[in-house]
Amino acid sequence: MTTAVSSLREFKMPDVGEGLTEAEILKWYVQPGDTVTDGQIVCEVETAKAAVELPIPFNGTVQALHFTEGATVDVGTSIIAIAVAGEPLVAAAAAVPAASAAPAAAVAEAESAEPARREVLVGYGPRTGSTQRRARRGGATPAVAVTVVATTAPAPAAPAAVAAVPVQQGATERPLAKPPVRKLAKDLGIDLRTVVATGRDGIITREDVHAAATPAPAPVAETPAGAAVETAPVAPVAAAGTDVRVAIKGVRKATAQAMVASAFTAPHVTEFVQVDVTRTMKLVRTLKESGELGQGVRVSPLLLVAKALLTAIKRHPEINASWDEAAQEIVLRGQVNLGIAAATPRGLIVPNIKNAGALTLAGLATELGSLIDTARLGKTSPADMAGGSVTITNVGVFGVDTGTPILNPGEAAILAFGAVRELPWVHKGKVVPRQVTTLALSFDHRMVDGELGSKVLADVAAILERPKRLITWA
Known part of the structure; x- marks a missing residue:
């Protein structure tokens, strides 16, 4: 006679970012009874930085989902139980804390329960114990069953006593x-x-x-x-006449904390300049029509603004820096990771283009397009938002002329690009209609003096006024 033993393994909520403490379960891709394999995506969670898909790190059968969609779960808390075949029995006992064994009468009662009750039971076999977790933020935690499945060869045996407790489930038909x-x-x-x-x-x-x-x-x-x-x-x-309360969590919570920390830690200075961008807008149209940057590559005014800022940083690399409070040092960054502020339905996020200063205009356009598509789909990863050095926020798409942007924490500067409007402008000695925008540069006055900030902003404006400087200043 041989016995095949399955043990229960718990998959815990990992820290998918940098020091995150909790995440919200957005969607489950599996249900109890499903078979999963190592690396298979089992759920999507929203952290304080992004929506992330979580893969399971082992093979087995789903026994229980410990939280419903919408629940906020602390990092390190078990979220799903998987029955894994071929592991020692001791592993099953250690998977979750065991409670006292149920009396035989209770087992017999469960075995003779109504069919409706059997539908929510997690398995069959010898009962080794169960545990119930306390309720956590975001929803009640269903009971977790420690399940050991035994089969006997060569002749099949009758089902043993029911070896699990009911698991809380959602509606049978989910919208x-x-x-x-x-x-x-x-x-x-x-x-x-x-x-x-x-x-x-x-x-x-x-x-x-x-x-x-x-x-x-x-x-x-x-x-x-x-x-x-x-x-x-x-x-x-x-x-x-009715108030609405919205929970502060996820990206919104992280953004609020970061902005408060930035506003009350870094002494902000903001400078403004109006610039005639008629030639830049003409270049955008030309690049769109010619397709010179490549098939399917999107060209926008933001692309030229980004290239202008990168060129200005190359001329004044001291602005590409961060403040190390613990070491009491200013860190001059070796490469420019260009952040693009993106307002999404989940809140403000700032993914960045790694080593953007080393890219050609075509390469920058490709990376910018990829960043936009990823943000649209809500698939921006924490790694995409880590390590930024300078940021652009495009407030012009909302019809806003400019603002006083708050620094992304850890960065020395942020550039606001306002709406492009046709305004009366003195050009070659005459007042004529020209396309004009307003730029605003906020910087951390601990490490960026007014002279340096002014030079960077003036260079960006000069390039946008005469975009051929992208070549002569490169």
């Missing part, structure tokens, strides 16, 4: 919706099961959620062309 839509519904207090789906294949759209939230919702405007980097976040909709 179809993408994670950002689910989050919107959660923020508005809308049960997706009550929403009428109008999307393809029965998928609930953002408009469907708004329709369920208010009898006469305002139409949702599409993102204007070229504004992909800055996408306005969705605001919660409330009935007239």
Whole structure:
């Protein structure tokens, strides 16, 4: 007689960023009973920095999901139980803390339970014990069963006593919706099961959620062309005279903490300049029409602004720095990791293009397009947002002339690019209509003096006024 033994292994919420303490479960890709393999994606979580897909590090069968979608889970907390075949029995006992064994009468009662109860049980075999976790933030934790499955050869045996406890499950039929839509519904207090789906294949759209939230919702405007980097976040909709409370978590929580720390740690100075960008806008049109930068490469004014800033940094590398408080040192960065501030439905994120200063204009356009596409899909990883040195925020896509941008923590400077408008301008001794924008450069006055900040901003303006300087100053 031979016995095949399966043990239960717990997969814990990892720290997928740099020192993160919690994450929200956006979506489960597996359910109890599913077979999983090493490296398979089992869920998507939202950290304080980005949405990340989590792979399972071993093979087995899903026994329990310990948290529902939308729950916020501390790093290091078990989120899923997997039955793994061929491991020693002791591993199963150590997977989770064991409680006292249930009396035989309770086992017999479970074995004769109603069919509806059996549907939510996790397995069969000798009962070795179970444990229940305390409730955590974001939702109650379902019971976790330590399961040992035994089979006997050569003749099949009758099922042994039920060896698990009920596991909390969601509705048998889950409405179809993408994670950002689910989050919107959660923020508005809308049960997706009550929403009428109008999307393809029965998928609930953002408009469907708004329709369920208010009898006469305002139409949702599409993102204007070229504004992909800055996408306005969705605001919660409330009935007239009713307050709406939105939980501060995820990207919004991290952004708030970072901005407060930046504003009250680094002494900000902001300088402004208006510049005639008529020639730059003409160059953008020419590059678009000619396709010189490559097939399918997107060309926008932001691309030329980014290249102008990189050229200015090359001429004044001292601005590409960070402040090390612990070591009492100014760190002059060896390469420019150019951050692009992106407003997404989950909040503000700042992914960066690694070693952007070494890229050609075509290479920069390709990387910028990839960054935009990734941010649109909500797939920006923590690694994409780590290590930035200087940032651009494109407030012009909202029709805003400029602002006083707050430094991304750890960086010495941030450039705001405002809306391009046709204004009366003195050109060659005559007042004529020209395309004009306003630039604002905020910098950390601990390490960037007014002279250095002014020179960098003046260089960016000079390049945008006469873009041929991209060649002569390179």
